[in-house]
Amino acid sequence: xxxxxxxxxxxxxxxxxxxxxxxxxxxxxxxxxxxxxxxxxxxxxxxxxxxxxxxxxxxxxxxxxxxxxxxxxxxxxxxxxxxxxxxxxxxxxxxxxxxxxxxxxxxxxxxxxxxxxxxxxxxxxxxxxxxxxxxxxxxxxxxxxxxxxxxxxxxxxxxxxxxxxxxxxxxxxxxxxxxxxxxxxxxxxxxxxxxxxxxxxxxxxxxxxxxxxxxxxxxxxxxxxxxxxxxxxxxxxxxxxxxxxxxxxxxxxxxxxxxxxxxxxxxxxxxxxxxxxxxxxxxxxxxxxxxxxxxxxxxxxxxxxxxxxxxxxxxxxxxxxxxxxxxxxxxxxxxxxxxxxxxxxxxxxxxxxxxxxxxxxxxxxxxxxxxxxxxxxxxxxxxx
Amino acid sequence: xxxxxxxxxxxxxxxxxxxxxxxxxxxxxxxxxxxxxxxxxxxxxxxxxxxxxxxxxxxxxxxxxxxxxxxxxxxxxxxxxxxxxxxxxxxxxxxxxxxxxxxxxxxxxxxxxxxxxxxxxxxxxxxxxxxxxxxxxxxxxxxxxxxxxxxxxxxxxxxxxxxxxxxxxxxxxxxxxxxxxxxxxxxxxxxxxxxxxxxxxxxxxxxxxxxxxxxxxxxxxxxxxxxxxxxxxxxxxxxxxxxxxxxxxxxxxxxxxxxxxxxxxxxxxxxxxxxxxxxxxxxxxxxxxxxxxxxxxxxxxxxxxxxxxxxxxxxxxxxxxxxxxxxxxxxxxxxxxxxxxxxxxxxxxxxxxxxxxxxxxxxxxxxxxxxxxxxxxxxxxxxx
Numbered sequence: 001x002x003x004x005x006x007x008x009x010x011x012x013x014x015x016x017x018x019x020x021x022x023x024x025x026x027x028x029x030x031x032x033x034x035x036x037x038x039x040x041x042x043x044x045x046x047x048x049x050x051x052x053x054x055x056x057x058x059x060x061x062x063x064x065x066x067x068x069x070x071x072x073x074x075x076x077x078x079x080x081x082x083x084x085x086x087x088x089x090x091x092x093x094x095x096x097x098x099x100x101x102x103x104x105x106x107x108x109x110x111x112x113x114x115x116x117x118x119x120x121x122x123x124x125x126x127x128x129x130x131x132x133x134x135x136x137x138x139x140x141x142x143x144x145x146x147x148x149x150x151x152x153x154x155x156x157x158x159x160x161x162x163x164x165x166x167x168x169x170x171x172x173x174x175x176x177x178x179x180x181x182x183x184x185x186x187x188x189x190x191x192x193x194x195x196x197x198x199x200x201x202x203x204x205x206x207x208x209x210x211x212x213x214x215x216x217x218x219x220x221x222x223x224x225x226x227x228x229x230x231x232x233x234x235x236x237x238x239x240x241x242x243x244x245x246x247x248x249x250x251x252x253x254x255x256x257x258x259x260x261x262x263x264x265x266x267x268x269x270x271x272x273x274x275x276x277x278x279x280x281x282x283x284x285x286x287x288x289x290x291x292x293x294x295x296x297x298x299x300x301x302x303x304x305x306x307x308x309x310x311x312x313x314x315x316x317x318x319x320x321x322x323x324x325x326x327x328x329x330x331x332x333x334x335x336x337x338x339x340x341x342x343x344x345x346x347x348x349x350x351x352x353x354x355x356x357x358x359x360x361x362x363x364x365x366x367x368x369x370x371x372x373x374x375x376x377x378x379x380x381x382x383x384x
Numbered sequence: 385x386x387x388x389x390x391x392x393x394x395x396x397x398x399x400x401x402x403x404x405x406x407x408x409x410x411x412x413x414x415x416x417x418x419x420x421x422x423x424x425x426x427x428x429x430x431x432x433x434x435x436x437x438x439x440x441x442x443x444x445x446x447x448x449x450x451x452x453x454x455x456x457x458x459x460x461x462x463x464x465x466x467x468x469x470x471x472x473x474x475x476x477x478x479x480x481x482x483x484x485x486x487x488x489x490x491x492x493x494x495x496x497x498x499x500x501x502x503x504x505x506x507x508x509x510x511x512x513x514x515x516x517x518x519x520x521x522x523x524x525x526x527x528x529x530x531x532x533x534x535x536x537x538x539x540x541x542x543x544x545x546x547x548x549x550x551x552x553x554x555x556x557x558x559x560x561x562x563x564x565x566x567x568x569x570x571x572x573x574x575x576x577x578x579x580x581x582x583x584x585x586x587x588x589x590x591x592x593x594x595x596x597x598x599x600x601x602x603x604x605x606x607x608x609x610x611x612x613x614x615x616x617x618x619x620x621x622x623x624x625x626x627x628x629x630x631x632x633x634x635x636x637x638x639x640x641x642x643x644x645x646x647x648x649x650x651x652x653x654x655x656x657x658x659x660x661x662x663x664x665x666x667x668x669x670x671x672x673x674x675x676x677x678x679x680x681x682x683x684x685x686x687x688x689x690x691x692x693x694x695x696x697x698x699x700x701x702x703x704x705x706x707x708x709x710x711x712x713x714x715x716x717x718x719x720x721x722x723x724x725x726x727x728x729x730x731x732x733x734x735x736x737x738x739x740x741x742x743x744x745x746x747x748x749x750x751x752x753x754x755x756x757x758x759x760x761x762x763x764x765x766x767x768x
Contacts, residue, residue, distance in 0.1 A: 038503060038504055040502075056488055056490075057487065057488060057489075058485065058486050058487050058488035059486070059487040060446050060447060060486035060487040061445070061446075061485070061486035061487065061488060062444050062445075062446070062486070063444060064488075081487060099490075101442065101445070101485045101486060101488050101490070102442050102443070102444035102445035102446070102485060102486055103441065103442050103443040103444040103445065103465060104440055104441060104442035104445060104448075104485050104490075105441075105493065106440075106483075106485070106488075106490040106491065106493055107490065107491050107493065107497075109488075109489065109490055109491065109503065109505075112504060113491075113497050113504060118424075119422060119493065120422055120496065120497060121493075136532065136541055138534045141531070141532040141533065143529040143530065143531055143546075144529065144530040145527040145528065145529040145530075146527065146528040146529075146530075146577075146583075147525070147527055148520065148525040148583075149525065150522045157520055162527075169635075169636045169637065172556035172557070172638070173556065193530075199530075199532075251553075252553045253553065254556070
């Protein structure tokens with residue numbers, strides 16, 4: 001790489017507008033446009049340290065900030081009215097962020113938008129050392145299909161995205177196993193195939209014969225009973241999965257419709273939800289993946305197997321015979337309470353003598369690079 | 385509807401910040417959240433007059449404007465720092481817009497984002513009297529599949545969206561005709577299935593047996609020869625369609641791969657592009673649709689049939705025998721030069737004795753409601 005380090009004197013620039021940030025900042029000047037920018041947009045940029053440089057024209061603004069990873073970085077204005085700011089180094093991977101213009105929190109006009117944190121917003125991609133596994137390559141690509149359906153249980157239109165592997169369309173006879181894959185809280189059914197890059201991860205693994213071809217169904221984990229005036233929202237996602245989604249997928253796609261060829265996994269809230277669904281329906285699924293979450297969340301206390309999930313983990317031997325894979329993953333930098341909560345769950349599994357696989361994503365927190373890596377590991381062990 | 389008219393005294397509110405807009409504005413107070421808002425977002429809103437009310441929290445801002453339909457409407461701040469503004473009545477249908485905060489043009493955090501005008505931005509949907517034809521209904525829904533492919537001709541990854549009708553998955557044998565459907569300038573392959581609602585239009589028409597089931601392929605009209613240092617960008621979209629996209633679609637999907645079962649259509653720039661492709665490849669397509677555009681654009685002059693498109697319209701009788709449908713559509717409020725340019729083209733067709741169908745979308749301009757309506761009319765005449 002051809003780059004040079006310079007002393008970036010934010011102090012000099014800020015004197016004109018009196019922002020408090022006056023420490024000289026040593027920044028490596030090898031910034032490149034982020035890979036999730038809109039076509040042709042030069043900003044935001046990322047450098048080799050993982051710093052983010054944002055930039056926006058706002059000539060009449062009083063204060064503009066880059067709001068990233070829980071910190072609001074003051075940006076500074078040049079003579080053309082363009083505000084620019086640089087963040088601290090970020091972890092590798094994908095991070096949501098916003099710009100703040102005079103108190104208005106808005107998406108950066110430079111980036112593509114992603115649904116997360118309960119909104120469509122901007123994001124930055126810090127290139128990871130292992131990014132090849134989710135890169136777009138010249139391999140056969142599967143399709144990601146938007147599937148709209150009316151759900152009688154929720155009395156609403158719902159949508160899932162369905163990945164079919166590249167060889168799905170090679171003939172009209174071959175049938176495939178299915179992974180049901182769920183997003184986390186304040187995310188939606190778009191997460192896995194957009195920021196999660198599930199389709200590219202599967203394309204690459206299948207092309208290199210590290211994973212078996214499979215269908216992946218990504219639905220929305222928020223599903224509620226139709227509300228009356230007096231009732232509170234009651235989640236019926238489990239019923240929707242079992243009684244609506246699975247029968248629909250088995251009728252619309254060439255699936256192998258039995259428990260030996262069905263897996264269910266999720267991240268964070270989705271890990272919690274899918275673990276309950278798995279344990280309540282061992283006749284339906286035989287593989288489970290929990291990424292950054294378990295059903296005892298947010299508790300970090302020792303688990304009472306007699307009461308936890310209605311005693312579903314009491315019979316360790318029986319579960320070992322029935323479950324083909326019980327897989328857990330976590331980032332090494334996850335915040336409280338995830339490490340202790342997942343830790344308490346693992347302790348319970350070990351006390352019960354229940355076999356499970358455990359993976360740690362190095363140097364990542366409760367974010368999408370953790371989950372991309374989890375998926376990349378998990379699916380290689382499915383349907384074998 | 386239960387609504388009431390009140391005098392909305394913008395003048396009173398504006399005195400505190402000195403905005404020039406002081407005329408009392410009579411606004412019908414029956415605003416409802418726009419149908420293309422993000423889930424749970426109350427703003428922007430639309431009333432029965434087609435006015436748009438935008439709102440954003442920006443406590444420290446000096447000036448906030450709603451930038452819609454070529455006009456920047458000053459918004460006014462309340463004591464909580466929330467800026468609100470109301471537009472003039474808009475045409476029915478779909479309109480892109482932005483907010484302007486102290487000179488920064490940004491998407492409204494309230495809406496879903498759409499690719500148009502060369503960027504991902506906000507949009508508003510003004511309910512149309514005929515909106516039922518593109519409404520999401522409890523009918524069988526087709527799939528919209530994202531299809532990633534590597535294009536050797538452009539040396540780049542490209543993407544198209546492919547609509548397959550609901551009965552595509554009912555069996556594994558039935559084969560279908562294909563419509564190739566293109567977006568306009570500064571739009572992309574997402575346009576037709578997102579703001580164009582092509583999938584819902586087809587779902588509804590097919591469910592009511594007004595259109596035959598068909599596959600619809602929506603690709604990106606920007607395709608260039610790989611650039612050298614000395615060369616200028618040279619569009620090779622026609623070559624990509626003929627040599628890469630069609631063979632790929634015919635191999636991945638159950639198409640009827642002949643000219644009698646292939647249509648090509650587009651809007652604006654896409655109408656221009658697809659007309660050239662149609663006329664150069666009458667062995668490949670037998671149906672054509674041009675929505676708000678023709679290949680003589682932007683000229684409004686009389687067309688010389690000897691030179692126009694290399695004389696492809698010279699033999700009227702031969703074309704009448706070869707082409708099954710030549711269909712043109714236009715909005716009644718289209719701006720210069722579209723009415724005169726399409727008019728000059730129609731005059732040429734008539735002078736040559738070439739049969740064509742012509743549709744006008746009432747009270748719409750060069751916008752998506754025109755194109756939704758065009759598609760809704762056009763596809764009922766395909767493959768019959």
